[in-house]
Amino acid sequence: MRVSYHWLKEFVDFDLTPQDLAQRLTLRGVSVETVEQVNRGLEGVVAGRVESIERLPESDHLWVAQVNVGGNTGVGADAGESGAGRGAKSRGGGNLKDRFLQIVTGADNVRAGDIVPVAPPGSKLPGERVMERAEFRGVVSEGMLCALTEIMEGKGHAEGEGILILPPDTPVGADVADVLGLNDWVLELELTPNYASHCLSMIGVAREVAAMVGLGADAVRIPGVPDAIGNPNAGKQEVRSLAKVDVDDLDRCPRYAALMLSDVKVGPSPLWLQMRLLVAGIRPHSNVVDVTNLIMLECGQPLHAFDYDTLAGYRVIVRKAREGERLVTLDGKERELDPEVLVIADQEKAVGLAGVMGGQNTEVSDATKTILLESAHFTPVGIRRTAVKLGLFSDASSRFSKGLDPNGNLWAARRAIALMAQIGAGTAVPGAIDAGVAAYPPKRARLRIRRMNTLLGTRISRDQAAGYLERLGLRVVEAAGGATRDDNVLEVEIPSRRPDLDGEIDLVEEVAREHGYNRIAVTLPSGKLTAARRSPNDRLTRTVRGLLAGAGYHEALTYSWHHPDILDKLGFPADATERRQIAVKNPMTEDGRLLRTTILPGLLGGLAYNAARKVSDVRLFEVTRVFVPKQVPPTELPREPMRLGLASMGQMRPKTWAGPAEETDFYALSGAVGLVLDGLGVKGWRLEAGRHPSLHPGRTARLLLPVIGAAGPTGTTAGATGTGADGMVGMVDAGYLGELHPLVAERYDLPARVYVAELDFTAILERARLDVRFEPVPRHPAVARDLAFVVDKAVTQDRLVDSMRRAGGELLAELRLFDLYEGGAVRAGSHSLAYTLVYRAPDRTLTDAEVAEAHDRVRAALAKECGAELRS
Amino acid sequence: MEERLAALLATARQRLAAARSEDEVRQVQVDLLGRKGELTAILRGMGALAESERPRLGKLANETREAVEALVAGKQAELARGALDRRLVEEAIDVTLPGKPLPSGSLHPITLVLEELKDVFLGMGYDIAEGPEVETDWYNFEALNIPKDHPAREMQDTFFITDEILLRTHTSPMQIRYMQRVAPEVPLRAVFPGHVYRRDEDATHSPMFTQLEILAVDRNISMGDLKGTLLTFARQLFGPDRQIRLRPSYFPFTEPSAEVDVSCIFCNGAGCRACKGTGWLEILGAGMVHPRVLATGGYDPEKYSGFAAGLGLERITMLKYGFSDMRDLFTNDLRVLSQFKGVRA
């Protein structure tokens, strides 16, 4: 809603600058987005009378006009000093008041005697355009004649637009900005839906201003309507004999008024009316349509004018559309309707979508002789559904769907007919049809003063509250006082123009608004003190973030959705469970169609974004949700398990003077996974070779976690744990890590070696250690023994470690792989490994014999169980 | 004999003073004190002495040995110190060479702000809870006093999954879920962070963003308490000089409702580009929990009242760190993320 500052002053008195007005309205919830000057830089443009106009010699489209811009009035008076009128010369012997300019124009709507806007050299048009003298085919042009678009926006003529012809009584030399009322301000309101009913109109805003400045709603000047016009109770009732209105659906259209205008002369509106609409942001159309728009701006009620002679049977029927019924609306689109849509129809056909848009078949045209003006009240829900269903959001539908004054329709129609008659658009036909239910009685609500003060934290008295409500135009019908001041109650009548107000809490808000939110004292809740702690998961998540950030990973933030092609890109087979996904019905683009079941798309997208920008060394992590439906399409809410994702490419460490670069690899990734798991104190986890459609088949691991309650008792070093010969027993899958499949990397335009992990974070957290339990530091010395052997590469680390641990028993406290070597003297298919084994007993110093015995057991186990050839 | 001992000591002094290496010192030691050394030779002459002279000269010989040994030890220490000094000089390095890089990652700025906010509200006794991002129409709208066909649904253009299931448009459904969990226990104080979704995208809107919902329910909670709580929060987050301002607004699930502004953190209220000259920055929406919402949550609105507030973390993050385009928070561009290296929540 664009509110003209000057127009507003016609309705209510106030003494505030546009900026102060905007600020104070905003502070009472009538939010003003911007305050703009209507005049966007028009300066020195004056009204001039065209004395003569002739074709420019040798031109078929240019004219040369002699224009009198007045010598002693307007800008022309200061010509010499200000420069605004430079180039204007008095023609010798002429009237002293006359000042003539010779101007070349391309427009052909100008006749001698017309008063037109003239921009002399030195004058300014919007957009910082400064006029200069020019020459056309050797003829000097001292400025320009202006079209409205040039004056309003500084742009060139709109298509087919002529020079603006000003009213004939406009004084020559007058400042055009004044003539057009451009020295005004517009407040652009950004209204919440609850204020639409009473602030989407000049009168409504004026009521807010009246309450705000303390005058009260009654101080608003409502334009009067002559009693004879559209009076449903007057003696002459020609309208009722000329037309008939039937409302079939009183729920959706409780009230319908029809008034008529005869002897219609459709033509342009007077300039003041056009300007008023332009300032409000509405393009002028014709006198009839302009008046309906103006009255809608004035009081909020949408109106629609039908060409009476096109209404079959001169009947208006408000009914449900028939199945398959068609209507071409005013925007030129043909629409297929169904019985959920309420239409306005005549005896034969639909002629409009009720409360949304009129039909072309009954549109007012230049040939229209008689008008039937509709002013109806439609209830919000039906209009909203129709607008949504047809995707047709008009000014009218937006107003009706937010709720309007149900009693406001007749007055609006009468005011419009009166104004049409007044501007010469036609003659009011006596009488009116006022169909539908009787006027709505006012609603009533009770306001308990104590409750109000408790909620607000204020000490507002009963009389103060009553005053606030009354200045908004609410009526306090009873002010009951109880035994104490606290028992005071107000019984309040709410006028029909405030459909947003209903119960006590609405009155509390109105009182607070009038009182001023800024006057509510600042306090803190006084109730019982509560101690709050982070939940265990919150603390653990924070730990993980810290660990990974400390290890060089950057936390990512990715979207919960992806494009339908993404799982193909990731290589998921057609029957993958990840393909059971939740689809968004109305995504903004296809990139937002499917809710993710894996977090790879977001992280790989992040890597690709960086790679495309030549940022090649990237490590990302994210802790977030995936969405796993129980059915597709879902009939209940999906599971939203948490995942931890890691993604890395490029160098871990750059080449420096101190050493070579270190490229990221699988073991850097599994090291990071180990950092997280060990950092959380997860016991008994292990990795084993796995398969994942997006990952390199030879470089993929799956993470196994012990079934809860079955965690192994042993140490926590990566690769050094064990729960039994078969990793599957008592273990659950908790995600994957590995090198991205080269084909997937290629599809993402990523380099060859990219490493990703996607882990079940919920499962990890369930196994995290919540509290550290101190274990005494070993007091007895440890003995270290190295052990080197050659073994077939098919024997995994896990198997070797399991063998050594079982054989070493409790005495084997630690073991660490310190060398891995293949090639050279080692036969193909095998590699040479070297471990440091540390033996220790918690309660005694081990003897050489004990260590030797344990070490021999380990050696024997390696040879027997793993086929190792011992070298030391 | 006495002369010979004195001469030996003098020799020792002289030779040790001249010695330049450990080896030379050792040679002096061998020559003078060794089995075949000078002192041994002198002592061999003891047999020729008078019985009465022996104890005295024996003692003198011992003292001489100790003196020589002390001289040797002193010289050895001196040489060692010199060697160390030389080594330390030789070992000097250029301390201005770049250090060896250790990995350093970062937390996402949204996380940084969220963690800070959590700490603020934990300090005020608020629990933290999370809820589903895929939500029912009932929790997201109906239970919050937004029936179907309510115009307020247009305020939050919704991503739908089915007619009854959607991506939550705000964290407010957690008001209902949490009240249902703890009602009728009071006081209820909790914050609910999480992702929310709206069909909107430009420099200041992202179709997915993060909200923090604040909810307090108790007997006699007032709008003044809401103001006090928000003022405390604003000062902890943006500095002790901040003011807040409440403007009437509309949310169907609170009444009275307010938009909350904080005095501009850039110009301190004087007016600048960031605050469009108003001196105020809009940071959140808030209000008193609507009686119908309280009742749906399981609290009798005649006995209890509450306040709620919801703020967009992206907006706060942009203000706090000076982002001008919200989309920069979602690209995962390392050149953006690495600016937050070392900042920890």
Ligand SMILES: [Zn+2]
């Ligand atoms: Zn500022």
